[in-house]
Amino acid sequence: AQSVAQPEDQVNVAEGNPLTVKCTYSVSGNPYLFWYVQYPNRGLQFLLKYITGDNLVKGSYGFEAEFNKSQTSFHLKKPSALVSDSALYFCAVRAPARQLTFGSGTQLTVLP
Amino acid sequence: DTEVTQTPKHLVMGMTNKKSLKCEQHMGHRAMYWYKQKAKKPPELMFVYSYEKLSINESVPSRFSPECPNSSLLNLHLHALQPEDSALYLCASSQALTGGGSGNTIYFGEGSWLTVV
Numbered sequence: 001a002q003s004v005a006q007p008e009d010q011v012n013v014a015e016g017n018p019l020t021v022k023c024t025y026s027v028s029g030n031p032y033l034f035w036y037v038q039y040p041n042r043g044l045q046f047l048l049k050y051i052t053g054d055n056l057v058k059g060s061y062g063f064e065a066e067f068n069k070s071q072t073s074f075h076l077k078k079p080s081a082l083v084s085d086s087a088l089y090f091c092a093v094r095a096p097a098r099q100l101t102f103g104s105g106t107q108l109t110v111l112p
Numbered sequence: 113d114t115e116v117t118q119t120p121k122h123l124v125m126g127m128t129n130k131k132s133l134k135c136e137q138h139m140g141h142r143a144m145y146w147y148k149q150k151a152k153k154p155p156e157l158m159f160v161y162s163y164e165k166l167s168i169n170e171s172v173p174s175r176f177s178p179e180c181p182n183s184s185l186l187n188l189h190l191h192a193l194q195p196e197d198s199a200l201y202l203c204a205s206s207q208a209l210t211g212g213g214s215g216n217t218i219y220f221g222e223g224s225w226l227t228v229v
Binding site: 032034036041042043044045046049051088090094095096097098099100102103104105107 | 116118152153154155157160168202204214215217218219220221222223225
C-alpha cells in the first residue's frame, strides 16, 4: 500500500518570507514523489519530482523540495514567498507499477 | 501552459441527458487518464488507458463510459448522471506506463466543470 500525508490543511506566510509545505509518505520500495499546484478554477500544474539521485530537487517558479528517506518526507520549500504563490498544493507518491496517490492538499496563503 | 486540452470547460446537463467530455494531447504520450475532483479535495483516479487500451477502471459506475479513439484523444461519455457526479473532471497524460513508467510525470489539463441538475 502507499499513502501520503499533508499534515497542514492551511499554511499562511508573509510575502518575502520562506515557505514550507510538509509532506510525508509511506510506500513499499523506492518512491517516486511529486508536487503539484492548483490555482483557483484551474487544473493541476506539475512543480517538481524526485525519482533518484540528488535529494534536493529544484522545480518551477523557484520551488524546491528535499527528499529525506529516513524521515520519509518530501517537504516543498521556497526561499521567498510571493502573493501569487497562493494556491492549493498537492504532494503525491507513486510506487513502482502503481498509480499516483495524492495527499489531502495544503492551502497556501501568502499575505501581502 | 498545459499541453493537455479539454473541452468543454463547463457543462451543465440534466439527469437524463447524454453528453461527452473530450481530451486531446500532442506530447506523444501513450498513457491517458481520467480523474474526478471535488472542491478542495485531491483528484480521484477513474480510468487509465495504456496504448489505447483500458488498463484500469477504478470501479467507476457504468454511467461513465471512457473511450480512446487514438493515441491523442480520450473521451468520457456521460449518461444518466446524478447530482453527486457534479465535479471537475481532469484529463491527464504521461509517457508509457511500462518499463519504469511509474516515474513519468503525469500532466493534467485544465479540466471540465460538470454540473448535473
